[in-house]
Amino acid sequence: MTEARGSAGLNGEAHARYMPGTPCWVSLMVHGLAATQEFYRGLFGWEFEPGPQQLGPYVRALLDGREVAGIGQLPPDRHLPIAWTPYLASDDVDLTAETVRLCGGTVGVGPLDAAEAGRLAIGSDPSGAVFGIWQAAAHGGTRITGVPGTPAWNELLTFETASVTKFYKTVFGYEEEPVVSADFDYVTLQVDGRPVAGVHGVGHTLPRDRGPHWLTYFEVADTDEALDLLVDLGGHVLQGAHDSAHGRVATAADPEGALFSLIQSPR
Incomplete structure (x- = not known):
């Protein structure tokens, strides 16, 4: 994923209008x-x-x-x-x-x-x-970003990036920025030169019962504390908190099984 906050203003306000594809x-x-x-x-x-x-x-x-x-x-x-x-x-x-x-x-x-x-x-x-x-029209979308409890990033987990990235580029006009790595298949989708979403090719490590799917990251103040609270509330931890280049992240599911990730931005 990336640190980009596609629509966040400096004060956590979202822009009045989202560019197509965002x-x-x-x-x-x-x-x-x-x-x-x-x-x-x-x-x-x-x-x-x-x-x-x-x-x-x-x-x-x-x-x-x-x-x-x-x-x-x-x-x-x-x-x-x-x-x-x-x-x-x-x-x-x-x-x-x-x-x-x-x-x-x-x-x-x-x-x-x-x-x-x-x-x-x-x-x-x-x-x-x-x-x-x-x-x-009257509802522009998410009105606040960049603070705990708001969507921070969206990432497509799929088999491989090449063919599906072509689909999204054609439909939404994205530019792409591949990660150059022999063992990491990742493309960042950009709108007007700004990263807005990611495509992560993970091959056959995708869960067979779920297949390719979009994953939303939500901002939290403290990933470890949020996971403890999540378990107390009846959620499930699927991948424990770990540090990444973009913050401390974890993946979880709510009581009905909806997947999402948590991210604590670097301080």
């Missing part, structure tokens, strides 16, 4: 909405308010009154993987969704309007990794 929102669909709110309220200090109801019960998570993420409730008969989904900004979600199809991806939801908030679609790349597309 991750602008993360959303989670679960079976137990109330229990999931309690978990993330305890872990990140989020508060909640109702959001658009087109896809069923849905709430927006807030920090200091500013929107950070969304959590919705799956219908009882829908047994989809429970996963955090990043939404990538678009000026024309219908055109972007059509480009996804033309480039070998699929569109499973939408495009459709989310009341006055904006217009969305949910698709998957040719390897099967799911992502959202967001065309902002």
Whole structure:
């Protein structure tokens, strides 16, 4: 991953508008909405308010009154993987969704309007990794970044970077910056010369039951303390805290199994 905070201002405020291709929102669909709110309220200090109801019960998570993420409730008969989904900004979600199809991806939801908030679609790349597309109207996306409890980075874990990076470059117009290494397959996706997301090829170390997927990193003040709290709240540690070039990181799952990473920026 990288230290880049794609949309953060110096004071933690997000810019008013996200450039096309920039991750602008993360959303989670679960079976137990109330229990999931309690978990993330305890872990990140989020508060909640109702959001658009087109896809069923849905709430927006807030920090200091500013929107950070969304959590919705799956219908009882829908047994989809429970996963955090990043939404990538678009000026024309219908055109972007059509480009996804033309480039070998699929569109499973939408495009459709989310009341006055904006217009969305949910698709998957040719390897099967799911992502959202967001065309902002009243709701611009995550309103605060760079502080504990906010999304810090989004990274695609996939088999290899070359073919899937070509897909995302064609659909969203990214520039790419590969990591030159004989044993590390990694590409940073850039918008207007600025890193906004990563693609990590991990070969056959991908879990067979999960396949290629996007992983969201959330900022925390102290990774080790956050993991202790997460376990107390009913979450699970999948990869313990360890130091990296970009901070102290760990990977965990919430009580319903949604994966995410925690990162404590270098002091």
